[in-house]
Amino acid sequence: MNSIKEIWSTLKCLPFAVLVHDSKTRNYKANESALNLFNLKQHSDLNENHFSHIKLISPLSKKTLLLQNLFDVYLIPNVQNKVVLEVDQTAFLLNIKFANITETVSMITFEIEKQTIDEQYNFDVVISNISADLIDIQNDDVDKHINYALKAIGTVCHADRSYLFKFNDENTEMSNTHEWVNKGIMPFKDSLQNVPKSELPYFFKLMNDTYLFKVNDVADLPASAGGEKKEFELQKIKSVMCIGLSYEKELVGFIGCDCVAVKREWTNLDLIRIKLVGEILTNAFKNINYKQKLELTQQQLITANQKLSELVNTDGLTNIANRRCFDQTIDDEIQRCVRYQQPISLLICDIDFFKKYNDSYGHQKGDEALKQVAETLQNLCKRPGDLAARYGGEEFALILPCTNTDNAYCFSTLIQKEIAKLGIEHKYSEVSDMLTLSIGFYSLIPNTKTIAEDIIAKADAALYNAKETGRNKISESPPR
Numbered sequence: 001m002n003s004i005k006e007i008w009s010t011l012k013c014l015p016f017a018v019l020v021h022d023s024k025t026r027n028y029k030a031n032e033s034a035l036n037l038f039n040l041k042q043h044s045d046l047n048e049n050h051f052s053h054i055k056l057i058s059p060l061s062k063k064t065l066l067l068q069n070l071f072d073v074y075l076i077p078n079v080q081n082k083v084v085l086e087v088d089q090t091a092f093l094l095n096i097k098f099a100n101i102t103e104t105v106s107m108i109t110f111e112i113e114k115q116t117i118d119e120q121y122n123f124d125v126v127i128s129n130i131s132a133d134l135i136d137i138q139n140d141d142v143d144k145h146i147n148y149a150l151k152a153i154g155t156v157c158h159a160d161r162s163y164l165f166k167f168n169d170e171n172t173e174m175s176n177t178h179e180w181v182n183k184g185i186m187p188f189k190d191s192l193q194n195v196p197k198s199e200l201p202y203f204f205k206l207m208n209d210t211y212l213f214k215v216n217d218v219a220d221l222p223a224s225a226g227g228e229k230k231e232f233e234l235q236k237i238k239s240v241m242c243i244g245l246s247y248e249k250e251l252v253g254f255i256g257c258d259c260v261a262v263k264r265e266w267t268n269l270d271l272i273r274i275k276l277v278g279e280i281l282t283n284a285f286k287n288i289n290y291k292q293k294l295e296l297t298q299q300q301l302i303t304a305n306q307k308l309s310e311l312v313n314t315d316g317l318t319n320i321a322n323r324r325c326f327d328q329t330i331d332d333e334i335q336r337c338v339r340y341q342q343p344i345s346l347l348i349c350d351i352d353f354f355k356k357y358n359d360s361y362g363h364q365k366g367d368e369a370l371k372q373v374a375e376t377l378q379n380l381c382k383r384p385g386d387l388a389a390r391y392g393g394e395e396f397a398l399i400l401p402c403t404n405t406d407n408a409y410c411f412s413t414l415i416q417k418e419i420a421k422l423g424i425e426h427k428y429s430e431v432s433d434m435l436t437l438s439i440g441f442y443s444l445i446p447n448t449k450t451i452a453e454d455i456i457a458k459a460d461a462a463l464y465n466a467k468e469t470g471r472n473k474i475s476e477s478p479p480r
């Protein structure tokens, strides 16, 4: 007995598709014709997974089969069987023959039953796949599906060319967006861009009135269709059939088929089929439009929500975080520091003698001073998690996660330095010629029982102490 290797070197040269299967290793071998038929790349180690893109259907029961089934149960040795193969949106009716080579190795030969490739079946498969896909279509897949649909309608109607035209927003020009051409037929898509609709008045009169333009022989067109006749003759079109596509009761484009090689008496079936494709594409465009509108609305909502959340959390005068944001953040940061066993510090700063500042320099100047102080505090909060918030009128709070007592004290001195650098004159202050801050802070390593209110109360008490002991001071709770 020859080895499988030797047998295969002979089998693979057969002029039709051959598939060999080893039930022991579960591997397949495919000759060049089989690779072409199944749309496979050359592979030394083929298994069932490599065939996952194909579909095999029993033409009698319409049941889907696995490739394995062909070798297992489907075939009686040396008896001719048939199977429908769907690959790459095309269906073939195949004649298959099965033979055992060894106990574990068997082979199948496939021949396309050329004369009886079921055109209607092929069309139905393509159309049903496309319409199913288009229900949930993503924008980038649309072109592929339109091209499949045009190929299907062109083939089934025995046309040489099929196409989709869309009108511009002003409804004055038409452009050929998709085109399928039969072998050896010249494509015209590129030269049919932004064509004025006014050049084809006869065509558009019929299109607008009936959504249909069906001509079996272009030579029979009336004299009033001079422009159309010229255009068709230029493209060597003998027969043409077009169906209008509408959106919200308006004609937005059309699809059509041309016969170039021989003219065609368009049949009722041709008309039904092209109408079907037209309807599918119209629905797809509606879906896409609807989806785009929906996505736009969703995006607008997200942006509006972001803006709203920013507004809700921002102090209107100083543009830094407000009390609401502070309340939310302090709870979150306490939780985080509990989780990571890190210290947290809270600083509360209050402008000294601010009432006097307001009374003397005016409310507007007072607002300006608040804005400058806020900006300074905000700029000092550089680490992720740091937050400067306007806590009350002239009171600011700073949340500093991962910051212990010593660091909180350093940070407080830095604040005072930076405020001093602003050099805001305050002649009516009793502690300085310049605007100053009193700062109270509290630091701790929080645990699960720690609550924000306690931390705030401690930092507040420290601030009170800083005020009581002379202002322009830093005070810690409990005092050092």
Ligand SMILES: Nc1nc2c(ncn2[C@@H]2O[C@H](COP(=O)(O)OP(=O)(O)OP(=O)(O)O)[C@@H](O)[C@H]2O)c(=O)[nH]1
Residues within 6 Å of the ligand: 317, 350, 351, 352, 353, 354, 355, 356, 358, 362, 363, 364, 365, 366, 367, 370, 392, 393, 394, 467, 471
């Ligand atoms: N310009 C301006 N002033 C404000 C704002 N919010 C609160 N204030 C003023 O801040 C002042 C705070 O006064 P007090 O609470 O008496 O405190 P103070 O004068 O700074 O005195 P000490 O804190 O004890 O140094 C009041 O005059 C408030 O009107 C604001 O948004 N703009």
